[in-house]
Amino acid sequence: MVFPAFLFNYNFFEKRGCLKLTSLSDEVTTNEAGHLTIGGVDTLKLVSKYGSPLIAYDVSKIKSQISHFKQAFIDADVPYRVTYASKAFSAVAMYQLVAGEGLGCDVVSGGELVAALKGGMPAKRIEFHGNNKLPIELEMAVDAQIGCIVVDNFQEIAYLDKILKEKDTTISVVVRVAPGIEAETHKYISTGQENSKFGFDVHSGQAKKALKELLDNPRMNVLGVHCHIGSQIFAARGFVMAVDKMVSLLQQWHEEFGFSAKLLNLGGGFGARYVDSDAPSPAEDFVKQIIAEVKEKIAAANLEFPEIWIEPGRSLVAEAGSTLYTVGSRKDVEGVCHFVAVDGGMGDNIRPALYQAKYDAILANKPHALKEQIVTVVGKYCESGDILVKDALLPITHPGDILAVPSTGAYGYTMASNYNRNPRPAVVFCEDGQDKLIIRRETYDDLLSYDLGL
């Protein structure tokens, strides 16, 4: 259905106070050609240079988020560490960037560990997470003498003990606990509740037993305690509750074992804005409320003030990234729906299919053209669920147009697949009008290189 143009004249309705129809496309930056720009670079030029689909990051947005998180700690003058949860976007260039900004990083696999080291992340600033770290991964972490291993379960303690004995060495560890808090988010990305697969349960006494085992092991140096309550959280409330639980746990452990935590790691999970209606708290608000609560509760418990660690992933990279697609076919079923298909889809962004995640779309070649159709932006994969944007309000599109989907910088590339043997896209960093290819596009030769045949 094509609507009469006046229906999409925002000013007409907004002036009358009867409608607020906004989208992320109202906030885009354009150049003199009227094209969408990212980091000062023309998106059409990016696509003609690197092809599509293409994931383009505005590096200044990543840096600005990093500095917001850091500044709140600096202003409060408390010891801290911001550790980038690199599962959100793992690339050698990204580790180089965050290392240069003074951050640490969290890795969850041997693959992320080698990439972080290749990116020059100092080993001492790396922490290793995961609910089923493989013995080989633990060995890699011990060999690299990373900053700490966030111990998740009893089997891991046994593996680690064996490795440390064999290598006659030591390592620092942090105990991950499930504090029994349900974050207000999608159930698939909620991790702090008692039935989570991650961490030692506090309620049943598992966490205490784990601490005792670790304290009794002379090869493991227990630095502190960790929790992560979930992801895409918009308000500080859940973190404040987590602080209360964690400090009361530290108080019990201090009384029982004389244990003094050097660090309190409250995980990541800070929300990002995907569509206009999303309103996550700003980074500094999260941090300020966390610090205020830690100060109050630690003082009340009369404990030594720990270093406060946070592990933002999504909030550092989501809004900085956009995916550029080329428009191809279209299918109109009058009175039912309109599909606009692009040259990527669930292979480069599984989030709508997996979490019903919502995105917006922008016509990059004319972002400010009158938006007069509501369409479903679909991909090219053989799945009906291969939908990128459910109800996108767009100008009339034509094959060859470039469509940008903003806020795809987190868990897009890292969750990408080769479904239907589609190569994964290229990734480019853009800053001050300059672009730099940081991950090249996969080729068909890459895809076939694993196939051995008969």
Ligand SMILES: Cc1ncc(COP(=O)(O)O)c(C=O)c1O
């Ligand atoms: C332990 C831990 N820390 C940090 C994160 C990062 O979460 P987010 O990307 O929501 O900030 C996650 C989620 O993957 C996690 O499991």
Ligand SMILES: N[C@H](CCC[C@H](N)C(=O)O)C(=O)O
């Ligand atoms: N691992 C994170 C959630 C990751 C969610 C992410 N994959 C997404 O696309 O939103 C956690 O346990 O909190």
